[in-house]
Amino acid sequence: MKRSVLYLFLWLGVSTSTLAQRDWPPVYTIKTDTATFSLDTAYFQVLEDLGGTLTFEQAQRSTGFQYAKLYDKYRVAHVYWQRMRLKNDRPHSVRLYLSGVADYFDIYWRDSLNRWQHQRTGYLVSDSQLPVYEGLQEQSRLPLSLASGQETIIYKRTETALWNEPITYLSAYFQTEKGYKDNIVSYFRGQDGWKDFWFAGIAIGILLLAAIYNLTIFYSTKEKVYLYFAICLLFFVLDRNSSYIQATFFGEYPYVFRFVSTFFFITFFVFFVQSIRQFVQPDAQLASLSKAITVTLAITVLMNIFQIISYRYALVPQIEMYLVLEVIIRVVYFLCLILTYRMMKRDVADARYVFIAILQLFFWWSYTLVGTFARIYYQININRYLPPIFEYAETICFAWMIIFFSGALINRYNMTRRQVVQQAIEKEQLEKEREIERSRMIASQNERLEQQVRERTAELQQSLETLRATQDQLVQKEKLASLGELTAGIAHEIQNPLNFVNNFAEVSEELLDELAEERHKAQRDEALEEEILSDLHQNLGKIRHHGRRADAIVKGMLEHSRASTGEKQITDMNALADEYLRLAYHGLRAKDKTFNCQLITHFDPTLSTVTVVTQDIGRVLLNLYNNAFYAVQEKACRDGEQQQAPYQPTVTVQTQNYGDNVVICVRDNGTGIPEAVKRKIFQPFFTTKPTGQGTGLGLSLSYDIITKGHHGELTVESQEGKGTEFTIRLPTQTPPSARA
Numbered sequence: 001m002k003r004s005v006l007y008l009f010l011w012l013g014v015s016t017s018t019l020a021q022r023d024w025p026p027v028y029t030i031k032t033d034t035a036t037f038s039l040d041t042a043y044f045q046v047l048e049d050l051g052g053t054l055t056f057e058q059a060q061r062s063t064g065f066q067y068a069k070l071y072d073k074y075r076v077a078h079v080y081w082q083r084m085r086l087k088n089d090r091p092h093s094v095r096l097y098l099s100g101v102a103d104y105f106d107i108y109w110r111d112s113l114n115r116w117q118h119q120r121t122g123y124l125v126s127d128s129q130l131p132v133y134e135g136l137q138e139q140s141r142l143p144l145s146l147a148s149g150q151e152t153i154i155y156k157r158t159e160t161a162l163w164n165e166p167i168t169y170l171s172a173y174f175q176t177e178k179g180y181k182d183n184i185v186s187y188f189r190g191q192d193g194w195k196d197f198w199f200a201g202i203a204i205g206i207l208l209l210a211a212i213y214n215l216t217i218f219y220s221t222k223e224k225v226y227l228y229f230a231i232c233l234l235f236f237v238l239d240r241n242s243s244y245i246q247a248t249f250f251g252e253y254p255y256v257f258r259f260v261s262t263f264f265f266i267t268f269f270v271f272f273v274q275s276i277r278q279f280v281q282p283d284a285q286l287a288s289l290s291k292a293i294t295v296t297l298a299i300t301v302l303m304n305i306f307q308i309i310s311y312r313y314a315l316v317p318q319i320e321m322y323l324v325l326e327v328i329i330r331v332v333y334f335l336c337l338i339l340t341y342r343m344m345k346r347d348v349a350d351a352r353y354v355f356i357a358i359l360q361l362f363f364w365w366s367y368t369l370v371g372t373f374a375r376i377y378y379q380i381n382i383n384r385y386l387p388p389i390f391e392y393a394e395t396i397c398f399a400w401m402i403i404f405f406s407g408a409l410i411n412r413y414n415m416t417r418r419q420v421v422q423q424a425i426e427k428e429q430l431e432k433e434r435e436i437e438r439s440r441m442i443a444s445q446n447e448r449l450e451q452q453v454r455e456r457t458a459e460l461q462q463s464l465e466t467l468r469a470t471q472d473q474l475v476q477k478e479k480l481a482s483l484g485e486l487t488a489g490i491a492h493e494i495q496n497p498l499n500f501v502n503n504f505a506e507v508s509e510e511l512l513d514e515l516a517e518e519r520h521k522a523q524r525d526e527a528l529e530e531e532i533l534s535d536l537h538q539n540l541g542k543i544r545h546h547g548r549r550a551d552a553i554v555k556g557m558l559e560h561s562r563a564s565t566g567e568k569q570i571t572d573m574n575a576l577a578d579e580y581l582r583l584a585y586h587g588l589r590a591k592d593k594t595f596n597c598q599l600i601t602h603f604d605p606t607l608s609t610v611t612v613v614t615q616d617i618g619r620v621l622l623n624l625y626n627n628a629f630y631a632v633q634e635k636a637c638r639d640g641e642q643q644q645a646p647y648q649p650t651v652t653v654q655t656q657n658y659g660d661n662v663v664i665c666v667r668d669n670g671t672g673i674p675e676a677v678k679r680k681i682f683q684p685f686f687t688t689k690p691t692g693q694g695t696g697l698g699l700s701l702s703y704d705i706i707t708k709g710h711h712g713e714l715t716v717e718s719q720e721g722k723g724t725e726f727t728i729r730l731p732t733q734t735p736p737s738a739r740a
Contacts (some may be wrong), residue, residue, distance in 0.1 A: 025067070027151060029083040030094055032176070037082060039172035043068060046170060049079035052159065056108055056118070059155060073376060076314040080167050082156040088146035088176075095177040096334035097141040098156065103164060103258075105142065106157035112147040119143075124161060124258060141180075162312040163259055168319075197353055204244075207237045210406055217413050225278035229409060230270040233402065239264035266304045269329065273297055276336045276358065279408070280343045280351040289339050296332045303328065305417075319376060326372060330365050337362055353408035361397040368394070375558055497551060501543050507545045508539045568611045573730075574603040577664055580618050584625035602654040608732045610662055612710055617730075620702040620714075624666045624726050625651070627698070630689070631670025631724060638671070660732055661712075667725040673718035681716065706730070 028043045045065040047054075054062070059081045088094045098107055104122040111117050118649035119131055119142045130137040144150060158167055214230035217223075238245060242261045275295065282290050307321050337358060343351035374380040383390070515532045518524060578601060588595055632649035652667040673681065684700040706714040710730055718724040 023065075025084055029087045030096075030146070030176075031089050033090065033094065034176060034178045036180075037173075039174070041067060044082050044084035044172045047083070048075075048077045049081060050077050052077075052079040054079075054081070056116075056155065056157075059157075064176060068170065070171055073168055073319040074317060075168045076166050076318070078162060078164075078166055078311075079157065079159045080170055082158070082170060082172060082552075084154050084156075084172055085151060086146065087151040088148055088153060091148055093145055093147045095143060095145050097143050097175045097180050098154070098179070099141050099171075099173040099175070100156065100158055102158045102167070103161045104157075104159040104160075105140070107142045107144065108155040108157075109144050110152045111145070112150055117144070117164050122159075123246075124254045126254055127247075143177075161255070161259070163262065163308050165311055165318055165322075166314070170483040188476065188714075204237055204241055206364045207233050207402070211237075214406075214409065217409070221413070221416060223273055223278075223416075226409060226413075227593035228271045228275040228278055229405065232268055232275055235264050235268035235271065236398070237401070239268055260404075262308060263304075268561070269332075270297060270301065273332060273336055273551075275405070276354055279354055279405075279412070280340050280348060282339055282343060283346070286339060286342060289335065289342070293332060293335045293339065296328060296335060298396060300325070300328050300332055303600045323372065326369055330362075330369055331493075333358070333362055343480060348407065350412060353403065353411070357401050357404035357408065361401050364394055364397045445605070468476055481586055501547055501550070505539075505543060508536055508543075511536050530588065563612070570609045571612050571614050571617070572607075573610055573617075573662055573664065574607055574655055575606075576618060577601075577621055577655060578603065580621040581583045581653055584622055584629065588626070588629050592633075595629075595633055597629060597649040597651055600650060600652040602652070604655045604657045605653050607657045607662055610730050610732055612730065613705075616705045620705050620728065621664070621666075623698040623702050624728075627667035627726075628666055628670065628724070631672075632667050633670075635669075644730050661729050662732060664728040664730075665725055667723065672720040672722050673716070673724055675722050678716060678718055682714075 025045050028039055046068040047059060047062055047065045049059075062081075065081070065083055086096075100107075100122075102122055103124040104120065106118065106120045108116055108118050120129075121131055121137055121138050121140065121142055125139070127137060130139060131142065132138070133143055142153070156172065158170065160167055209235040211230045214233070216225040218226035218230065226388050238261065242258075242264060246254055246257050246261075259358040277290065277293065280352050286623050303321075307318075307325060310316055311318065312319060337355070340351050340355045340358065344355050371382050374382055400431070495676075511532050513537075515529060518529055518532070581599060585597065585599060628651045631652065636647055636649050648669075652665075654665045654667070656663045658664075681699050682703045702715050706712045707727055712731060713727070715727045715729075716724065717727070
């Protein structure tokens with residue numbers, strides 16, 4: 001019984017092993033050293049990795065491997081695994097190269113010591129990570145070695161980026177090392193493959209030079225057709241030579257470059273279509289056709305972007321999307337051909353050149369579209385029935401188009417230049433004719449103008465004399481206005497001692513009456529008489545004191561108010577500033593009893609005496625004080641009701657000693673001066689006061705007195721709405737130039 005059970009388990013094990021062997025593809029045997037061979041679909045199995053997340057260990061354990069076709073247009077995955085078995089039937093070891101055209105290409109195989117080996121390459125692998133064999137970086141081949149008689153298992157993983165099309169073609173293509181080298185030698189020597197690289201380099205250089213040439217013309221003519229065509233050429237070079245450009249400049253950034261390169265062709269196509277439209281310049285009758293080109297071109301761009309997005313999410317079958325995009329590209333091109341043809345029928349020479357340039361490429365693209373449909377839906381490759389020269393047909397059509405279009409642009413540029421030269425000649429001739437006519441007219445008008453000049457000169461001379469007289473009157477008016485202000489101040493200042501004199505005189509009269517009454521009494525009070533006489537004596541003394549005070553005020557004011565002799569005198573600036581401050585304030589108070597202002601003085605006791613024309617400096621101070629009082633009075637009247645706190649008009653006068661200079665600052669908290677006005681305040685006849693209240697000469701004369709008469713400085717600092725500060729700076733010593 002036990003022996004029967006044992007036999008049963010042995011039979012089941014053998015059966016299971018046999019079934020497991022049936023799940024693997026058959027072994028492919030290598031029987032030659034020079035072979036280049038591709039495994040049939042019977043020799044490998046395929047595993048679809050939709051999420052692209054399977055590890056090698058998970059792929060090994062997967063039961064999803066199955067036989068599949070080499071090409072399946074409806075595949076949607078970006079990652080596929082293939083497994084196969086190889087055996088070396090040669091009497092020596094064999095080195096093989098497994099080829100794979102993909103963004104990422106991995107190979108796993110068992111070596112002669114039964115260890116798993118792994119290598120990776122691909123177009124999106126940076127140069128520093130590519131495998132190197134015999135000094136060459138491999139982007140599409142990975143080597144493996146088989147010992148004599150060795151059988152190995154190979155897993156091939158093929159992956160494309162999510163923004164790239166899914167994998168629709170799978171293969172298992174091998175080369176022996178000798179076969180690989182023989183192919184390279186055959187390509188570069190037997191088939192002159194080196195010429196492809198040589199001619200590609202020349203083509204790149206020519207196209208780049210053409211792009212630079214068109215850019216140069218654009219900068220000189222500003223015609224957009226040259227800019228569009230230069231961009232078109234640039235992206236044509238990038239699209240057709242992206243692999244060379246990536247290898248040369250972007251070897252360490254292949255992912256970014258290849259993603260950007262997916263937009264090279266559509267960018268080339270857009271700017272090429274725009275070049276055609278700008279070149280032929282369709283008229284208004286073809287506006288609907290031009291609009292149709294714009295709409296279909298926009299649809300082409302959007303579909304190209306949608307195609308890249310749909311690669312990731314498999315929104316629609318990719319082969320249908322590819323065919324629709326190919327069709328609409330040719331529709332846009334066909335519409336451009338119709339537009340060019342219709343402009344050519346209107347005898348537009350430029351349109352004829354363009355039509356000849358683009359016609360051949362349209363025929364070729366129509367043929368390739370038919371061939372694409374035949375290959376995809378009927379598995380017919382019509383290219384095999386054509387001569388080998390047709391391999392270069394598209395390149396020839398593009399070369400024809402670019403060369404002929406460039407020639408047309410050059411011809412247009414030459415014609416434009418000739419037109420510009422002709423226009424320049426005509427313009428020059430027209431200018432000469434105009435110059436002759438202008439000279440004749442000038443000659444005829446010279447005499448009349450001379451007569452008018454003589455008449456106007458006489459009128460101007462009379463006006464000048466009138467202006468001078470008016471100016472003298474205005475200056476005299478300004479002086480009289482200052483004198484009026486000064487006189488009002490004097491009157492107010494002298495009123496106080498006169499009040500004292502009158503009061504003491506009245507008291508003295510009453511005392512005399514009282515004394516006379518006391519003397520007529522029978523019994524006289526001698527003590528009272530003595531007291532009255534004493535009071536009379538004191539009153540007379542006070543009357544004399546205030547009379548002298550009034551006399552001093554009158555003499556001092558008259559001294560300052562009389563016409564200036566121009567002679568400089570040693571002057572106490574503190575006393576002068578204080579005296580004119582009181583005069584200006586009292587003068588304003590005499591005209592407006594309601595005006596009140598806080599006066600603050602900070603006089604430097606160490607201030608040096610200065611040699612100045614006292615009357616002129618007094619006039620300057622009086623003008624500055626009057627302006628300050630006007631500003632605070634205006635603010636009090638205009639803004640008093642809007643102030644959150646009670647507004648206190650304040651004028652501050654400060655003097656400072658700086659050794660070689662003395663400074664007098666007059667500051668107020670009035671309305672301030674706007675920036676636009678501040679630049680003009682020292683100009684003659686400029687005033688912001690209402691008509692009749694100012695001549696506009698006060699600050700102008702003050703500026704001349706300080707700067708020209710005393711070689712000092714008069715400056716102003718102001719902030720609108722907050723106040724103004726005028727600063728007088730006078731040298732304590734007269735400059736040599738002034739003494740001379």
